[in-house]
Amino acid sequence: MxxxxxxxxxxxxxxxxxxxxxxxxxxxALCVGTALYLGFxxxxxxxxxxxxxxxxxxxxxxxxxxxxxxxxxxxxLLSLVWRHPLSDTAARAAAxxxxxxxxxGLITGALWGKPMWGTYWVxxxxxxxxxxxxxxxxxxxxxxxAIEDExxAARAAAxxxxxxxxxxxxxxFSVNWWNTLHQGESIVSGATDPVFLAPLLIMMLGYxxxxxxLWMVRICTAILERRARNLMQxxxx
Amino acid sequence: MNxxxxxxxxxxxxxxxxxxxxxIGATLWTVAAWCxxxxxxxxxxxxxxxxxxxxxxx
Numbered sequence: 001m002x003x004x005x006x007x008x009x010x011x012x013x014x015x016x017x018x019x020x021x022x023x024x025x026x027x028x029a030l031c032v033g034t035a036l037y038l039g040f041x042x043x044x045x046x047x048x049x050x051x052x053x054x055x056x057x058x059x060x061x062x063x064x065x066x067x068x069x070x071x072x073x074x075x076x077l078l079s080l081v082w083r084h085p086l087s088d089t090a091a092r093a094a095a096x097x098x099x100x101x102x103x104x105g106l107i108t109g110a111l112w113g114k115p116m117w118g119t120y121w122v123x124x125x126x127x128x129x130x131x132x133x134x135x136x137x138x139x140x141x142x143x144x145x146a147i148e149d150e151x152x153a154a155r156a157a158a159x160x161x162x163x164x165x166x167x168x169x170x171x172x173f174s175v176n177w178w179n180t181l182h183q184g185e186s187i188v189s190g191a192t193d194p195v196f197l198a199p200l201l202i203m204m205l206g207y208x209x210x211x212x213x214l215w216m217v218r219i220c221t222a223i224l225e226r227r228a229r230n231l232m233q234x235x236x237x
Numbered sequence: 238m239n240x241x242x243x244x245x246x247x248x249x250x251x252x253x254x255x256x257x258x259x260x261i262g263a264t265l266w267t268v269a270a271w272c273x274x275x276x277x278x279x280x281x282x283x284x285x286x287x288x289x290x291x292x293x294x295x
Contacts, residue, residue, distance in 0.1 A: 214267050
């Protein structure tokens, strides 16, 4: 934990992220480019035809949406237990990106659902719990903006994030616990053909790296904004 | 690379279009906010030298 706290110091975080950012940004671009090339050169699926191309952007968006919420919940836990101010900054910074990836998961999923299921939307367990994730993100961001005192806002938002975290395993296992129109897990089980698995996994890595890059930049921005606020109020930078 | 989507183009291209616009837009927004914050802090630090706090408001 001491190791974590050493890099959770705003000054050290800025230094470390400054060194890491160019690499994560370039790696994200390379992964997305490679996955697009492999995806668009892959043959059509025997059942889904070329709509399998939507899988390469739908699954990574949904995965990052859930991972981002997990990151917010973890930061919220660190904030509530150790009262580390950077945890709040990090949690708050991840929320807009998490909401964006959730929205992308929903939109691309609907556009995949129509040709495959015959409908854009159905109120099944996976889709409904994923829509709930979007509302959790929106509620989390609204709560931060609704309370003026930053310490109280951070505490309330952290509690909401931790309560909402129960939705993550529900999303994950919804296809096992209930009868859903949404297909079951097919990556770990080996049900996905390697010709589709390779672009899918590379795109997932690319989306994760993109999220990590944007998240770090957003945290650095929040640190700079706080320093500017402190300077304007006459305190130390 | 095969860009022929047949009858499914009406679903595949919007999915890729929305994703591209959203992700490129988020990247530009994030970098622009970072640059703005850096410029603002630099301007404030020039006005208020390091280690010297701004005078107290009366």
